[in-house]
Amino acid sequence: MTLSETRESGGPPEAIPDTEASGRRPRRPLSPTGARYVLLIVTLVLAGAFAGQVVHGMVLGPSWADGAQRCWEEGRRLFPGSAQTQAEYWIRCSAPLQRRQAAVSLTGSAAVLLLGVAGLWILPRRLLRGAGPLKAAPAGWQERAARVANEMGVRRPPRVMWGGGHVRQAFVVGSGRRCLIVLPREIRLLPEEEAEAILRHEIGHVAAGDVTLVWFTRGVWWALPPVLLTAPLVAAVQGWRSRDSTVGRMLAKAFWAEYGVRTLVLVVIAALVAQMIMRSREHEADLAAARGQSVAPWESLFRRSAQAERTWLGTVRANHPTHPRRIAVLRDPRLQLRPTVVDTLVVGLLAAVLLDSVHGLAGLLLTGTSWSAAPVSALTAGLLLAVGWGVAVWHHTRVREDGTATPSRRLHLALGVSTAAGLLVRLQGTGTAPEGTVLGWPLLIVLPVAVVGAAALTTAFADLWSRRRGADRIGQRDRLTVVAVGTLIFGGALWLAMDFSVFLTVFRTDRVLNAALLDGPHSPSGAYKAVALAAIAVPALWAAARDTHRGAFRLAALTAVAAVAASVVTRLAYRPASAAGDWTGMWRLDVLTALCAGTVCAGVLVALRGSGGLGHALYAAPVATVLTSTALWAARFGDWRNPFEVLVTVLLESSLAGLAVVLCASAVPAGLLPAWAAGRRAADIAAPALAVTVAAALVVALRHYGDALVLR
Known part of the structure; x- marks a missing residue:
């Protein structure tokens, strides 16, 4: 926490409540800010893999091409006349070559990772040397740090050190086991409450577990540019050693210009993202420090010191948010959430x-x-x-x-x-x-x-x-x-x-429907997609059933039952004089009927509740699909050769996989709608009536025009 500051900003609340919404950070899965650190680190580490991939192409590319060509020729010789078998053989034969390429690529990631770890050790020590000479704070400060650390759930209290005379800002370095808090000597001139506020803020970083993440992110960011420069350096060496080329010719290729631009863009974005995340990190530490405490010391501290007005560039480059923003978040933690x-x-x-x-x-x-x-x-x-x-x-x-x-x-x-x-x-x-x-x-x-x-x-x-x-x-x-x-x-x-x-x-674009069918009901990976949708529907159903306001749950249940009843009855009772020839396959029409029931259920809920119906569609639509599939299967139980296999691997798998596509696509326009709710009596009447009408009409349409949904 810096000792520089801003203007007064109204009266503070007496204290921040002792709740998680106020910034409490107990041991738990990563916070959003911590997750963004990890996302940035992983992205930068994997960016190093591309440098390794380029180096592989320049150094081992010829041997890879020779091996791939040899596999292709062997496949054509062993399996003449079968293009598919030849392709399968080439994949198996070239697998070692592909894994070698992946291993060389990952060498670039490993280099970024190792240099980042080195930065995790070097950068904090460089900062400590610049902040020296350091001197251990008196026992009273160590005891105060131990008390605050115990309140925040930090098992190993950090050591408190005085920085050199030029240090104007407190900071924390180290890991969870060996953390050092370096304080400016001027902190002793502050009122006791304000001095403890600064100390609590730094211990808040330790409690949030972000100290290591911060330094590791910085280390990875500094490590990435030299790793990315390895590829053009290898190209320059090849040009220097080649008789047919020169360094200039090798690096004058358009590839390297594009490589440089993309590298620069990525590094700049990473730097800006890191600064933004660090500002968010300061808010989290503020809230963790002020949990259960009066925010008056923070208000007083911020009013005491002056903060120069920032330009837009200064705001982008700043590690800390502005003091008015910090005061606003302390007053209302929901701004940070x-x-x-x-x-x-x-x-x-x-x-x-x-x-x-x-x-x-x-x-x-x-x-x-x-x-x-x-x-x-x-x-x-x-x-x-x-x-x-x-x-x-x-x-x-x-x-x-x-x-x-x-x-x-x-x-x-x-x-x-x-x-x-x-x-x-x-x-x-x-x-x-x-x-x-x-x-x-x-x-x-x-x-x-x-x-x-x-x-x-x-x-x-x-x-x-x-x-x-x-x-x-x-x-x-x-x-x-x-x-x-x-x-x-x-x-x-x-x-x-x-x-x-x-x-x-x-x-191509003239077969969009084929692509949709292969992505949904006829997907080769339909089983996994169906299981994923079911895994989403179960907790959604449990949460809706425990809702204190049961009106929406009742509406979803009525809609699902009506859609199921209309779909099943129409499918079994309606037999047109001329049914589509190819589409009379029983399982195909049953799958689409079940998919129709889930789609109608989701559509009616969105129509009656806007975007507020999407959450209930997450469980009501899969339930309607499952019940419709099961009812149609049970109605012809004796017609199936392997009835239970048909139910699980054909009807349920295909219909739920198709419903996953429908829900994802329909959520795009539905999510842009506002949320609304009709009157209870009107909704209870409109939902079943609308579901029955639309479901019956769609099933009839499937019986007449189902041939259009056959893969071609």
């Missing part, structure tokens, strides 16, 4: 860069196995989106006075826009501009749309989870549930978008 547009842009951009990096490395490492790179990269990026953005939304939802969830709908759009920007910024795109993003140009449109839908669903679940009975008592299980569901929503949306982009690239 609220996710902002800038936070959202940062998280989305870094998540997209991370998605691309992990997808490239996973594709190399998993070559020749039955695993796909898409779910690995999607779930990795989804986890950090859930913690870095979803947890912030959940915290903000819990402390809103009106009890509504919706952070500004601009945040959903900002998250989508920033993921598109991340796909363009990625280092792995160097030299591949004609191919577009990691999976082609369609991903640049499809991925942001899917992320917007996932953001809307995550917000809806946060609202649902925060309204249940007992939501005021937050435990470890609650936090893990929010993170797990957020990871499934974001990771599932990213996976759907990546698969859809691949299918769309294969079928």
Whole structure:
């Protein structure tokens, strides 16, 4: 905490309540600020992998090409006339080459990581030398630090040291076991309450566990540029040693100009993001320090010293927020819990860069196995989106006075826009501009749309989870549930978008429907998508059932029952004179009927409640789909050769996988709507009537026009 300061800003509240919303940071899963540190670190470390990949291409590229060509020729010789078998053989044969490329690429990441660890050791010691000579504070200060540390749950109290005469700002260095707090000597001239406020702030950093993260982030940031410079250095050496080229010719290629621009953009973005996160970190330490305390000492401290007015560049480069902002957050901690547009842009951009990096490395490492790179990269990026953005939304939802969830709908759009920007910024795109993003140009449109839908669903679940009975008592299980569901929503949306982009690239734009069918009900990975949707629906159903206001839950139940009844009765009773030839396959029509029931249920809830119906659609739509599939299966139990296998691996799997696509796509426009609620009696009448009418009409349409939904 700095001793410089600002103008007076109104009367403070007596104390910040002893609640988590006020900044309490007990031991728990990573806070949103900590998660953004991790997201930045992982992104920068994986950026080093691209430097390793470029070096591999220059040094080992010829041997890789020879080995790949040899595998291809062997495949053609062993399996003449079968292109698919030849391709499968090439994948198996070239797997060692791909893994070698991945290993060399990861060497770049390892170099960034090791240099970052070295920076974790070097940078704090450099700061301590510059702050010296250091002198241990008197025993009274050590005892005060031990008392405050015990109040904040810090097991090992940090040592308190006096800095040199030129030190004007307190800071903390070290790890959880050996932390040092360096205080300016002028702190002894302050009133006791203000001096302790500064001490509490520094111990707040220790309690938050962010001291190591800060220094490691700085170390990684300083380590990345020299690692990225390794690739052009290798190219220069090759040009110098080559008889047919020179250093100038080698580095004059367009590839290196693009490489330099992308590298510069990434490093600048990383620096700005690190500064932004550090400002957020200061707020968290303020709130942790002031928990259960009067904020008057902080107010007095900030009023005492003067702070020069910042330019916009100074604001961007500052490690600390302005004092008026710190006072405002201390008065109203909800300001810090609220996710902002800038936070959202940062998280989305870094998540997209991370998605691309992990997808490239996973594709190399998993070559020749039955695993796909898409779910690995999607779930990795989804986890950090859930913690870095979803947890912030959940915290903000819990402390809103009106009890509504919706952070500004601009945040959903900002998250989508920033993921598109991340796909363009990625280092792995160097030299591949004609191919577009990691999976082609369609991903640049499809991925942001899917992320917007996932953001809307995550917000809806946060609202649902925060309204249940007992939501005021937050435990470890609650936090893990929010993170797990957020990871499934974001990771599932990213996976759907990546698969859809691949299918769309294969079928081109005239086969959008084919891509949607392969991404949903006919997906090769439909079982995983169905299980993920079920895992989201179960906690959503549990939270809605425990809601203190049962009107929305009753409405969702009525809608689901009506949609199921109408779909099943219409499917079994209506037999047109001329049914579509190919579409009379029993399971296909049953799958689409079940999918229709879930879609109608979700649509009616959104129509009656706006974006407020999305959370209830997360459980009501899957339940309607499952009940419809089960009812249709039971009605023809004797017709199935392996009835239980058909129920699980055909009907439920296909219909739920298709519903996952529908929910993700429909959440995009639904999440942009305001939340509203009709009168109880009107809603109880309108919901079943609307569900029955629409479901029956859609099932009849399926019987007549179902051929249009057959893969071609």
